[in-house]
Amino acid sequence: MSEAPLKAAIVGCGLIGKKRAAAMSGARLVACADIDVSRAKALAGSVEGCVAFADWRDLLDRVACDFVIVATLHDSLAGIAEAAVARGRHVLVEKPAGRFGGEIEPVLAAAERENVRVRVGLNHRYHRALRKARELVDAGALGDLMFVRGLYGHGGRPGYDREWRADPKRSGGGELIDQGPHLIDLARWFLGEFTLVRGFAGTFYWDMPVDDNGFLLLRTADGKTAFLHASCTEWKNTFSFEIFGKLGKLHLTGLGGSYGVERIAFYRMLPEMGPPETTIYEYPMADDSWAVELAEFIDDIRLARRPEPGLRDALAVMRIIEQIYRESADDHRS
Numbered sequence: 001m002s003e004a005p006l007k008a009a010i011v012g013c014g015l016i017g018k019k020r021a022a023a024m025s026g027a028r029l030v031a032c033a034d035i036d037v038s039r040a041k042a043l044a045g046s047v048e049g050c051v052a053f054a055d056w057r058d059l060l061d062r063v064a065c066d067f068v069i070v071a072t073l074h075d076s077l078a079g080i081a082e083a084a085v086a087r088g089r090h091v092l093v094e095k096p097a098g099r100f101g102g103e104i105e106p107v108l109a110a111a112e113r114e115n116v117r118v119r120v121g122l123n124h125r126y127h128r129a130l131r132k133a134r135e136l137v138d139a140g141a142l143g144d145l146m147f148v149r150g151l152y153g154h155g156g157r158p159g160y161d162r163e164w165r166a167d168p169k170r171s172g173g174g175e176l177i178d179q180g181p182h183l184i185d186l187a188r189w190f191l192g193e194f195t196l197v198r199g200f201a202g203t204f205y206w207d208m209p210v211d212d213n214g215f216l217l218l219r220t221a222d223g224k225t226a227f228l229h230a231s232c233t234e235w236k237n238t239f240s241f242e243i244f245g246k247l248g249k250l251h252l253t254g255l256g257g258s259y260g261v262e263r264i265a266f267y268r269m270l271p272e273m274g275p276p277e278t279t280i281y282e283y284p285m286a287d288d289s290w291a292v293e294l295a296e297f298i299d300d301i302r303l304a305r306r307p308e309p310g311l312r313d314a315l316a317v318m319r320i321i322e323q324i325y326r327e328s329a330d331d332h333r334s
Contacts, residue, residue, distance in 0.1 A: 006298060009063055009089075011056040011080050012071035013039040016094055016121075020069045021047070023290035026298045031063040056080055060087050067301060070094060071121075074177070075170045078103035085110040085118065090301050092294070094121040095181045096321070097314040099172025104318060108311040117300045119293075119307035120314040124182045125189060126289035126296070129252045129262040132281055133243060136266065137190060142245025147225040148190055149242045150183045153234025156206065160232070166208035174210030176201045177321055180230040183241075184317045185309055187218060187226035190243055193316065194218040194226070199324040200331065205233045216324060248276060256287045 008027040010017045013034040021029055021043055029047045034040040037054035044052035053059040060068070060083060067090035070080045078098035081091045085107060097120050098104040111118045124130060136142065153175075164170045165178055188194065196219040201211035216228040237259045241252040248268040254260035262283040267276040300307045 003302070006066040006301065007064065008067055008069060009033070009059055009065040010043070010069045010071060011059065012069075012073075012094075013043045014071065017069070017071040018043060019290050020071055020092075020294070023294050025291050026295055027067075030065055031059050033059040057083070060084060060089070066090060067092065067117075067297070073164055073170050074099050074172050078107050081118065082107045082110050085114055085116050088114055088116060090117045090297075092119045092121060092297050095185075095314065096172070096177055096318060097311060098318065099177075100322060101315055101318045104311060104315045108315065111311060117297070117304075117307050118311050119297045119300060120309050120311060121293070122182060122185045122309045122313070123289045123293045124186060124255070125309065126292040127255060127262060127287065128283040128285075128289075129254070129264050129281070130186065130241075131292075132264055133241075133250050133252055134189075136250060137243065137245075141248065141266070141268070142243065142250065143247030144245060145191060145224060146244045146246060147227070148187050148244065149240075150187060150226065150228045151231070151234075151238060151240040152179045152183050153229070153231035154179075154237045155235040156212075156232050161206040161208040166206070166210055168210050171210060173321065173325060174201070174203070174208070174214075175212050175230050175232045176214030176324060178230070178232070180214050180216075180228070180321060181314075181317050183228045183230055184216070184218075184226075184320055185313060186241060187228060188313070188316060189309075191224040191226060192220045192222075194320065195221045197320050197323045199327070201324050201328045211328070214321075214324060216320070218320065256283075262287075 005028045007030045009031040011033045032040050032043050033053040033056040040052035044050040068084040070093040081093040084091050199216035201214040206212045212232045214230045218226040239255045239259050243250045251265045254262045264281040266279040
C-alpha cells in the first residue's frame, strides 16, 4: 500500500510559490498565505480543498500540515521558517534562508531542538545537467578534482534598481546574495568546505545601494579552488559551470528557458593528451528540478534524515557572502 501524500502549505504565492505548487508531486497543497491575499486566493483556487490566508500566522495556527514551504522575500524567510519549526512543522525555505547568518542560526537551533527537517531551496543541484555531472564526478570520470569556474548572470529589466532586490533592508544585499548562493553551493557541493575566501562585490551599472556584480576566489584546505562570478549586468542570461579534474573536464551551460538548453560537454583527456575525447549531453526537456527536489525533501521527512542542502549549507554559503561584503565595504572606505 502506498503512503498517503503529505500535507503541504505555502507561504508566499509569487513566482516561486507558484513553481512550488506546480511541482507538488507526492504531497497535497492544503493551504497557502500571502500578504497580497488575492495571490493566495488565486493559488488556492487552483487546488481542490486548499484554503487561503492573508496572514501566515493564521495558517500555522489553524491548518494541520506536515511541512511548510517558505517562498517570501528575504527579510521574512528566517522568521517564518523559525515559527513553523517551533510548531513542529518541517520546512523547505527558499535560498538564501535569511539576509545574514544571524537570522539563519536561530532557525538551525530550533530545528535541532524540535527534531524537524529543514531543507533550503538550492534547487540547482537538481537540474538534469547537474545531476549528470554529480554522477560522472562520483564515478571518477574526472579523476581528482582541481578547481571549478562558474558564471551566473542576467541583465535585469527597466526599473530593476527600484525593485525589492535593490533595497538592502529587504534583500540583505544585491546580486551576490541573489544568484550568488547557487554558484557557491554548487562549488561547495563538488569541492568541499572553503577555508580561504577572497573577493569583491561592487555596483557598476545599476543605480542602487546594493551590488550588481560579485567576484569570488575560494580555496579549500587541500587547495581546491573556485573562481565564481555572479552578475546582473550580463545582458544575455547566462549559466556556465566548469569542473576541472586531472583526467578531464565538464562544462555545463544553460538552465532551460532564457538561459538556453541544459548541456554538458565532457572532455576526457587521452593518454597522449592533445584534443580530448568529447561527449555531449543535452537536456531539451522541461526543467524537473523543483519536483525532484521536493521528492528528496519528502524522503527527508519520511526517513528522518538530515536534508542536504540544509541550514548548515545555507549558513556556510552566507558566511562566505558576508565576508565578501565586509571586505568590499572596507575597500570602499579606504
